Amino acid sequence: MTAAAMGALAAGGLVVAVSPRLPRRPRNLLWLAGSYALVLAVSPTFAVILAAVTAADFGLGFLVGRSARPGRWLAAGVAFNVAVLLAFKLAGFYVREAAGLAARLGIGAGTGGLGLLLPIGLSYYVLQAVSYLVDVRRRQTPVCADPADFALYMAFLPKLAAGPIERAGAFLPQLARARAPRLAGGGGLIVLGLFRKVVLADPLLGSLPAGWAAGSAVTSFPEAAAGLVVFACGLYNDFAGYTDIARGTGRLLGIDLSRNFDLPFFARTLSEFWSRWHMSLSSWIRDYVYLPAARALIRRDPSGRSIAAAALPPLAAMMASGLWHGPQARYLVWGGLMGAWMAGERLAAVRRPIGPPGAKPLAARVASRALFLAVVAGLFSVFALGVPAALRVAADAFNPAAWRWPGSRALWLLVPAMALEVAQLRARPGLPFERWREGPRTAAVAAALLAILFFSQSRLVRPFIYQGF
Amino acid sequence: MSRGEGKDPGAEGRPRPRRFGPARQTASAIVLAAAALLAAEAAARVPAVSSRLPLPSRGIAHPSLDLRVELADRWARSGPAECVILGPSSTGAAVRPAVISAAFRESAGRGLRAFDFGVAGMALPGASALGRVIVERYRPGLLVVGVFPYHVMRNAALDADDLILSDPWVRQRLGHSSLRGWMADRLVSFRAFLGARQWLEKPTEYAARARAAANLEPTGDRVSDAPVAEENGAGPGTPGPAREPLVAAPDMFRDFERLLDLGSGTTLVLVEALVRPGSHGRFARGGPEYRRILDDLAAAARRRGVPFLRPGPRRFGEPALWRDRNHMNRRGAELYSRWLGGRLASLVRDGRIPDPAQASK
Numbered sequence: 001m002t003a004a005a006m007g008a009l010a011a012g013g014l015v016v017a018v019s020p021r022l023p024r025r026p027r028n029l030l031w032l033a034g035s036y037a038l039v040l041a042v043s044p045t046f047a048v049i050l051a052a053v054t055a056a057d058f059g060l061g062f063l064v065g066r067s068a069r070p071g072r073w074l075a076a077g078v079a080f081n082v083a084v085l086l087a088f089k090l091a092g093f094y095v096r097e098a099a100g101l102a103a104r105l106g107i108g109a110g111t112g113g114l115g116l117l118l119p120i121g122l123s124y125y126v127l128q129a130v131s132y133l134v135d136v137r138r139r140q141t142p143v144c145a146d147p148a149d150f151a152l153y154m155a156f157l158p159k160l161a162a163g164p165i166e167r168a169g170a171f172l173p174q175l176a177r178a179r180a181p182r183l184a185g186g187g188g189l190i191v192l193g194l195f196r197k198v199v200l201a202d203p204l205l206g207s208l209p210a211g212w213a214a215g216s217a218v219t220s221f222p223e224a225a226a227g228l229v230v231f232a233c234g235l236y237n238d239f240a241g242y243t244d245i246a247r248g249t250g251r252l253l254g255i256d257l258s259r260n261f262d263l264p265f266f267a268r269t270l271s272e273f274w275s276r277w278h279m280s281l282s283s284w285i286r287d288y289v290y291l292p293a294a295r296a297l298i299r300r301d302p303s304g305r306s307i308a309a310a311a312l313p314p315l316a317a318m319m320a321s322g323l324w325h326g327p328q329a330r331y332l333v334w335g336g337l338m339g340a341w342m343a344g345e346r347l348a349a350v351r352r353p354i355g356p357p358g359a360k361p362l363a364a365r366v367a368s369r370a371l372f373l374a375v376v377a378g379l380f381s382v383f384a385l386g387v388p389a390a391l392r393v394a395a396d397a398f399n400p401a402a403w404r405w406p407g408s409r410a411l412w413l414l415v416p417a418m419a420l421e422v423a424q425l426r427a428r429p430g431l432p433f434e435r436w437r438e439g440p441r442t443a444a445v446a447a448a449l450l451a452i453l454f455f456s457q458s459r460l461v462r463p464f465i466y467q468g469f
Numbered sequence: 470m471s472r473g474e475g476k477d478p479g480a481e482g483r484p485r486p487r488r489f490g491p492a493r494q495t496a497s498a499i500v501l502a503a504a505a506l507l508a509a510e511a512a513a514r515v516p517a518v519s520s521r522l523p524l525p526s527r528g529i530a531h532p533s534l535d536l537r538v539e540l541a542d543r544w545a546r547s548g549p550a551e552c553v554i555l556g557p558s559s560t561g562a563a564v565r566p567a568v569i570s571a572a573f574r575e576s577a578g579r580g581l582r583a584f585d586f587g588v589a590g591m592a593l594p595g596a597s598a599l600g601r602v603i604v605e606r607y608r609p610g611l612l613v614v615g616v617f618p619y620h621v622m623r624n625a626a627l628d629a630d631d632l633i634l635s636d637p638w639v640r641q642r643l644g645h646s647s648l649r650g651w652m653a654d655r656l657v658s659f660r661a662f663l664g665a666r667q668w669l670e671k672p673t674e675y676a677a678r679a680r681a682a683a684n685l686e687p688t689g690d691r692v693s694d695a696p697v698a699e700e701n702g703a704g705p706g707t708p709g710p711a712r713e714p715l716v717a718a719p720d721m722f723r724d725f726e727r728l729l730d731l732g733s734g735t736t737l738v739l740v741e742a743l744v745r746p747g748s749h750g751r752f753a754r755g756g757p758e759y760r761r762i763l764d765d766l767a768a769a770a771r772r773r774g775v776p777f778l779r780p781g782p783r784r785f786g787e788p789a790l791w792r793d794r795n796h797m798n799r800r801g802a803e804l805y806s807r808w809l810g811g812r813l814a815s816l817v818r819d820g821r822i823p824d825p826a827q828a829s830k
């Protein structure tokens with residue numbers, strides 16, 4: 001642990017200790033200053049961008065909520081935020097691509113010092129701003145009159161880097177009232193999050209060969225399948241770990257942040273999977289893309305049984321999700337395929353609703369489950385490997401003679417990962433081990449602490465993947 | 470973990486487990502974790518247990534250095550650390566401690582307990598840092614450092630120093646403490662864990678390390694003529710094949726001066742790290758320039774009273790003594806080591822350096 005990290009930890013501890021003793025406004029200002037201090041430490045430019053977007057949306061909120069033409073201001077606000085997001089995502093992507101092409105041609109132009117890195121948390125706070133403006137327009141949330149509170153809504157440190165994407169209606173009222181910090185719940189979530197990140201996600205993702213994500217290291221179907229399982233589990237624990245740490249830190253400060261995951265691998269359909277994976281993004285897309293699209297189509301066809309009414313909303317929603325992840329072809333294809341499959345699910349559901357698990361024979365349930373897993377794996381391969389490698393792997397699936405079995409032992413790490421999921425399932429919606437007696441629970445926490453210590457010190461901890469989106 | 474979180478309707482009617490305050494539970498968990506760590510540490514130090522654990526590691530990104538440190542620790546525990554020979558892989562490949570000891574015995578009447586600490590791709594800053602680590606850790610009577618003109622050329626592709634100088638364990642030994650460095654240095658259980666983690670996550674790299682370890686004697690000597698790359702994994706290399714001309718770097722002479730400052734109870738001797746004669750094409754004026762830079766290095770050493778042993782350009786020129794342009798084969802290493810052992814014995818006999826056996830006590 002570096003001196004800077006220890007200093008940041010000490011400062012965080014001090015903020016947690018001091019916050020309950022402060023009146024509302026100084027406390028919120030302290031949190032705001034802490035949040036901006038971290039962004040400034042990363043990059044002053046990122047802090048300026050965050051402040052500019054915040055100021056613009058604060059003003060737009062007033063115009064949407066109190067002007068005579070709220071619709072126009074809402075359109076302007078949404079356009080502004082989407083433009084900011086696309087500008088950085090697309091410009092960063094194309095500048096890097098152009099620099100790569102120049103390097104391949106031997107021109108060696110570099111990025112020309114443009115430095116178009118995606119500002120920290122931009123993909124998340126921009127969506128928060130859009131939800132705020134729309135909710136103000138819908139009268140679901142009042143206009144925020146306190147600039148410091150609004151700035152904190154946008155920049156609250158625990159959720160800044162990778163969410164959860166909070167709604168103003170749920171977050172801002174928490175800033176107005178003083179709540180006691182929940183040390184045990186917060187500490188438990190932080191330990192769980194660190195365990196997921198450091199003990200499960202990092203070793204799982206670290207076991208993948210170099211070049212795996214670029215698709216170049218994937219040569220055979222069994223290797224790719226094993227790698228996909230490892231990657232899926234690693235990605236899940238990486239992001240769920242981040243969310244647990246964010247929510248735990250929020251609880252230490254007396255702020256409840258949204259859940260992002262609800263045992264997604266126990267889902268039965270893709271639609272259900274998406275209601276359990278990155279829930280704050282999924283619900284954002286549902287409320288601001290899917291439902292408006294569905295409402296518009298239902299207005300045109302009130303029966304709601306047309307193919308367009310069933311297919312277009314999920315397609316639009318998943319394409320939006322793909323675009324949010326990045327302008328690369330793999331994410332757009334992934335979003336399109338997922339939207340198409342979900343549209344199929346929706347059409348099937350319109351004609352024959354899904355019954356309880358016992359309603360179908362066992363064989364049919366197994367077949368349906370296998371099909372679902374195959375689809376998830378296929379979609380995941382596009383997301384993780386890119387389109388050409390995913391196609392190569394899919395073709396290799398029908399050529400068993402060329403199969404090579406994976407030599408990695410990292411699959412063993414799936415055992416504790418699945419055990420944790422089962423414990424989470426049993427404790428749902430609480431924390432795993434929460435209902436255990438004190439002795440076993442203390443032993444579990446001690447083992448987790450020891451594992452976190454050893455794993456975190458044995459290799460550089462990888463950055464959270466979703467910070468990059 | 471928490472009070473009142475996650476209400477489960479089905480749990481009503483069941484007796485709820487007793488709840489303790491978060492502070493007490495956290496304290497209990499920390500005490501229990503510390504006790505478990507102590508137990509693991511004690512177990513890992515039992516030979517019957519440690520022999521069954523994966524090959525330990527300090528997590529040093531330079532695979533050959535990671536192996537050498539582990540071997541050197543065992544070597545130093547098993548007897549007096551009379552002589553450590555540090556240098557790039559060309560020195561490591563040319564040194565056979567058993568032969569040096571035998572040659573030393575012929576002249577001095579007793580053997581010299583030596584260890585081969587060759588580290589691939591090591592330049593002078595790395596040698597200086599590792600030299601300090603070796604002196605402080607093993608207190609050898611004699612530290613022999615292999616040096617060659619590549620060490621003061623800017624683009625010689627000796628690229629291990631970043632790995633050496635940024636490593637937490639090396640930095641810990643040099644006084645820049647960190648939690649990771651401390652754990653790698655002090656906890657046997659952590660070193661076993663690092664080995665186990667590599668076994669689990671990177672089985673191919675672990676297997677290569679295990680093969681390399683099996684190819685090393687307890688004195689750091691190689692059992693066979695396996696390529697140096699085998700020990701080094703995909704890590705740094707030695708001076709690359711002739712491409713662009715080498716550029717002399719005056720500031721690197723300062724690194725050389727720092728190397729001469731090691732001192733503190735250990736006698737320093739420099740020895741020419743040999744590369745195959747005739748392979749000096751990257752030096753602007755070939756062999757003459759190579760020898761001129763060697764002369765400069767030797768003169769600088771002489772000014773500080775540090776012996777610089779040079780075998781002369783033709784002594785080991787025969788192609789049959791070389792595995793490749795930078796590394797001697799075992800036959801070449803035998804001849805070189807015999808020469809080096811004899812020269813070290815002469816230095817002791819002539820009183821130019823103290824007897825390593827006396828100094829290491």
